[in-house]
Amino acid sequence: MSSMVQSATIPAELAQERRLVTEIPGPKSRELHARRGAAVARGVSSTLPIYVSRAAGGVVVDVDGNSLIDFGAGIAVVSVGNSAPRVAAAVQEQVAAFTHTCFMVAPYEGYVAVCEQLNRLTPGDHAKRSILLNSGAEAIENAVKIARAYTKRQAVVAFDHGYHGRTNLTMALTAKAMPYKSGFGPFAPEIYRLPMAYPFRWPTGSERCGEEAPAAIIGAIEKQVGAEQVAAVVIEPIQGEGGFVVPPSGFLARLAEFCRERGIVFIADEIQTGFCRTGDWFACEHEGVVPDLIATAKAIAGGLPLAAVTGRAEIMDSVHVGGLGGTFGGNPVACAASLGAIRTMEELDLTRRAVWIGETMLPRLRRLQERHPAIGDVRGRGAMVAVELVRPGTKEPDPEVTTALAAACHRRGLLTLTAGTFSNVLRFLPPLVIPEHLLNEGLGVLGEAFASVDQGR
Numbered sequence: 001m002s003s004m005v006q007s008a009t010i011p012a013e014l015a016q017e018r019r020l021v022t023e024i025p026g027p028k029s030r031e032l033h034a035r036r037g038a039a040v041a042r043g044v045s046s047t048l049p050i051y052v053s054r055a056a057g058g059v060v061v062d063v064d065g066n067s068l069i070d071f072g073a074g075i076a077v078v079s080v081g082n083s084a085p086r087v088a089a090a091v092q093e094q095v096a097a098f099t100h101t102c103f104m105v106a107p108y109e110g111y112v113a114v115c116e117q118l119n120r121l122t123p124g125d126h127a128k129r130s131i132l133l134n135s136g137a138e139a140i141e142n143a144v145k146i147a148r149a150y151t152k153r154q155a156v157v158a159f160d161h162g163y164h165g166r167t168n169l170t171m172a173l174t175a176k177a178m179p180y181k182s183g184f185g186p187f188a189p190e191i192y193r194l195p196m197a198y199p200f201r202w203p204t205g206s207e208r209c210g211e212e213a214p215a216a217i218i219g220a221i222e223k224q225v226g227a228e229q230v231a232a233v234v235i236e237p238i239q240g241e242g243g244f245v246v247p248p249s250g251f252l253a254r255l256a257e258f259c260r261e262r263g264i265v266f267i268a269d270e271i272q273t274g275f276c277r278t279g280d281w282f283a284c285e286h287e288g289v290v291p292d293l294i295a296t297a298k299a300i301a302g303g304l305p306l307a308a309v310t311g312r313a314e315i316m317d318s319v320h321v322g323g324l325g326g327t328f329g330g331n332p333v334a335c336a337a338s339l340g341a342i343r344t345m346e347e348l349d350l351t352r353r354a355v356w357i358g359e360t361m362l363p364r365l366r367r368l369q370e371r372h373p374a375i376g377d378v379r380g381r382g383a384m385v386a387v388e389l390v391r392p393g394t395k396e397p398d399p400e401v402t403t404a405l406a407a408a409c410h411r412r413g414l415l416t417l418t419a420g421t422f423s424n425v426l427r428f429l430p431p432l433v434i435p436e437h438l439l440n441e442g443l444g445v446l447g448e449a450f451a452s453v454d455q456g457r
């Protein structure tokens with residue numbers, strides 16, 4: 001499986017190896033970083049300021065010639081790898097034909113074809129419609145607009161540790177104040193935040209979470225929000241920025257069932273979990289849940305900006321003509337890229353590959369947990385995997401050790417990301433086409449990082 005994936009996705013001239021030729025970041029990256037300081041707004045930060053010159057398969061190469069193993073995939077975007085051949089070819093052909101007419105002015109086939117694919121691939125065999133947009137936040141904004149228009153209700157329920165974007169409405173839906181919300185209010189009204197089924201941190205213990213969480217949430221919607229006021233429940237089937245929180249099995253199904261009984265639109269935010277990442281096309285499938293609306297973005301177009309809302313035809317079509325849209329939404333080049341990315345996922349069977357990545361990573365991380373008591377929890381599904389770091393013997397979050405571990409990985413040429421409401425989660429999102437030897441080497445580097453941080457304490 002591995003060699004087939006490699007030959008179909010990775011240009012032969014870009015060596016799939018970890019290779020450090022300078023310190024990280026190197027002198028050319030530091031020079032660019034200084035230039036950036038005088039030109040780019042400070043509010044945009046970078047996890048690791050190496051400036052990129054090329055990337056493909058499982059590596060990112062910087063301007064100093066360092067080649068790093070990629071455990072981030074640009075935040076779960078380049079699941080098919082950077083510049084995947086089908087994506088690059090489709091983009092080149094489209095960009096030479098025409099770059100933009102605006103779908104609201106003069107339409108084109110690519111937009112329709114992407115919507116057909118979304119309607120086919122998302123859970124459920126009911127009649128569906130889709131709309132294309134530019135970003136995940138914009139998809140969530142539109143899903144809420146559509147749910148409100150359909151139900152003629154206003155309230156929206158979101159969850160602790162949830163992340164839905166940085167626009168005004170999505171900031172209101174997002175849980176974490178710093179850095180996403182602090183100083184940026186006032187926020188949109190009629191948003192109600194309820195507890196999340198977070199097994200590791202459920203107050204009465206993880207075993208009781210599956211039973212108690214739905215009861216607590218449904219009780220709060222009935223008694224505090226008023227179920228008949230609620231247009232939509234918005235939830236990530238596995239939370240991303242909040243720390244890769246995997247709810248107990250059956251939780252999502254119970255919530256979706258309650259929404260159906262009470263005429264509430266169930267919106268799955270699959271922006272991070274979608275497109276093969278968790279070992280299914282969409283994470284809801286693992287739980288047998290069919291959302292009313294599903295928001296997608298990130299991996300949808302192999303690295304080009306594109307997002308979508310897909311859902312039940314009667315809900316999607318309840319909006320008046322002209323009520324939805326945007327200048328760039330469903331740009332023809334992004335649509336061509338998406339068709340190339342989807343075809344790559346099917347041809348290379350990337351759901352199966354995501355399962356294999358999880359089966360490789362989770363046991364290795366559990367063995368690491370036996371040696372390092374700072375690892376409080378190992379969790380994830382498919383190629384969406386994380387460790388939560390605590391002060392040994394407690395559940396107290398340890399953001400300092402998390403930062404130190406990420407830095408130790410970066411110094412050794414492994415690009416990792418952090419997450420979590422308490423900034424104490426190391427998360428791993430390798431491109432689904434990462435070669436086997438790099439996945440194993442990356443896990444080895446992680447072990448070295450743990451050993452070095454232990455020694456430093």
Ligand SMILES: *Cc1c(COP(=O)(O)O)cnc(C)c1O
Pocket residue numbers: 134135136137138140163164165166236240241269270271272273297298
């Ligand atoms: C990234 C993300 C968003 C926001 O997407 P943008 O394209 O950054 O606006 C929303 N929800 C989830 C779950 C995400 O991971």
